Amino acid sequence: MGALRVGVLAYPGCFASEVFGVPDLLTMAMRVAGPDRAGYEVSFVSPRRRVAASGGAALAVSAMREVDVLVVPGFELVPGLDVDAKLASLAPEIAVIGSHAAAGNVVVSICVGAFLLAEAGLLNQRRATTAWLFADELARRYPDADVRPERLVVTDKGVTTTAAFSAMYDFALDLIRRHSGASVARTTARVALVDDARSSQAPYVDAQLLPQPGNEFSRRVRRWLDQNLAARYDLAALSDTFNVSTRTLLRRFAAETGQSPLEYLQSSRVRRARHLLETTDRTVASISTAVGYSDSGTFAALFVKHIGQRPRDYRATFRRTAN
Numbered sequence: 584m585g586a587l588r589v590g591v592l593a594y595p596g597c598f599a600s601e602v603f604g605v606p607d608l609l610t611m612a613m614r615v616a617g618p619d620r621a622g623y624e625v626s627f628v629s630p631r632r633r634v635a636a637s638g639g640a641a642l643a644v645s646a647m648r649e650v651d652v653l654v655v656p657g658f659e660l661v662p663g664l665d666v667d668a669k670l671a672s673l674a675p676e677i678a679v680i681g682s683h684a685a686a687g688n689v690v691v692s693i694c695v696g697a698f699l700l701a702e703a704g705l706l707n708q709r710r711a712t713t714a715w716l717f718a719d720e721l722a723r724r725y726p727d728a729d730v731r732p733e734r735l736v737v738t739d740k741g742v743t744t745t746a747a748f749s750a751m752y753d754f755a756l757d758l759i760r761r762h763s764g765a766s767v768a769r770t771t772a773r774v775a776l777v778d779d780a781r782s783s784q785a786p787y788v789d790a791q792l793l794p795q796p797g798n799e800f801s802r803r804v805r806r807w808l809d810q811n812l813a814a815r816y817d818l819a820a821l822s823d824t825f826n827v828s829t830r831t832l833l834r835r836f837a838a839e840t841g842q843s844p845l846e847y848l849q850s851s852r853v854r855r856a857r858h859l860l861e862t863t864d865r866t867v868a869s870i871s872t873a874v875g876y877s878d879s880g881t882f883a884a885l886f887v888k889h890i891g892q893r894p895r896d897y898r899a900t901f902r903r904t905a906n
Contacts, residue, residue: 586621587762590628590650594658594676596669599636601656601693601751602627608755612771616763623762626650630675652758653683657694657747660717666724670702677702684742691743693751700742701725709739714747715788733785733891746784752777783891786900790854800825801839804832808848812855813875816845848875853889856882860898867894 589609591602606625613622629644636642637659655676660666670677681703684690692700697713698721700706706728713721718732731737735750736757745754756779760768772779795802804825821844822829836844852874859870871882886894 586624587652587758588624588626588650589652589654590626590648591654591656592676592679593627593629593634593636593642593644593656594631594673595635596658597634597636597656597696598658598694598748599638599640599642601696601748602636602642604748604751605654605693605755605758608752608771608775608777609759611775612759612763612767615770615774616767620763620767628653630679647679649686650683650688652689652691653680655680655690655692655696655699657692657696657714660695660698666698666720670698673699673702680705687741689741689743691745691754693745693754694747695721697721697744698724700744701728705742706744709742710737711739711742711744712737712746712784713744715784716747716792719793732788733783735781735784750784753779753781785889785891786897790850796840798839801836804836804844805840805847805851808844809851812848812852813873815875816848818844849885850889852876853886856886856894857890857897857901860894861901870894 589606591606593602609623609625613620616622626648627642627644628647628650630647631644634642634644658669677699680690680699684703684705690700690705692713694714695717697706697711700711701721701724706725708727708729710729710731711721712718712731712734715732718730721728722730735746735753737744743754745751752775756768756772756777759771769779804821807821807824818829818832822832825832827835833843836842840847856870856874859865859873865873867883868879871879874882876882876885883894886892886897890897892900
């Protein structure tokens with residue numbers, strides 16, 4: 584097996600860290616593997632002669648060439664950005680992405696680089712992921728994509744997409760594992776201090792950073808539920824609180840939020856439990872009671888359903904020094 588040719592597609596405004604992250608880990612893997620193992624030929628390619636990445640960093644790029652794997656970094660997607668104009672300005676890069684895929688080469692996006700793949704039509708009828716903060720936007724813009732917001736890395740029919748920034752290392756380790764072997768990947772992960780056991784971005788999601796749907800009615804209901812997390816859920820009593828029938832409450836809340844009040848309450852309880860696990864020494868049983876569950880087993884099952892980790896495992900991963 585010869586060297587794997589990896590091209591990183593540089594374009595105006597791309598994240599410099601995502602341009603160099605995968606190549607740096609591949610270089611480290613070659614040092615670990617030694618000269619007798621097949622390595623990687625990495626190039627930074629662009630259809631443009633000059634490219635300035637995020638922060639104005641000038642990138643030395645080569646003309647487009649044939650590669651085995653084309654890596655597409657993300658860009659800064661911030662409130663107020665005209666995404667349509669941004670994507671339109673990257674028409675040359677989107678054409679390159681499409682042509683590489685048509686030639687049978689592997690195409691990989693990092694973070695919101697998935698939007699460029701989607702513009703090239705590569706996510707149609709494919710499973711995909713992106714940064715959890717922008718997964719809903721990806722799904723809204725490209726309804727033919729099967730967006731999996733909880734996944735760190737998704738590969739479907741030769742197209743790979745990853746979650747935000749650090750997920751590029753999860754992809755790179757998988758590439759190293761397949762091209763250089765599992766032992767090289769394990770050692771590279773240890774040397775680079777990269778967690779090689781992650782599978783989901785669900786533990787990192789902060790729902791409070793996501794756009795909050797709904798009008799005044801559902802906002803009032805959500806506020807009441809947030810203020811009464813530990814109280815027993817009683818749909819009839821909740822309806823009485825807001826002077827509507829249970830049927831009307833369910834209909835209006837679902838129409839405004841896409842959830843039932845109970846589903847919202849469960850997610851809010853899990854969010855509060857995460858905070859307590861991260862910042863206090865309270866036992867799991869105490870925390871489960873604080874968020875409305877007398878049975879810590881029921882609470883743990885709900886936590887795993889939402890986060891993909893048991894409460895104790897979550898605490899071990901995300902624990903901060905308690906105040």
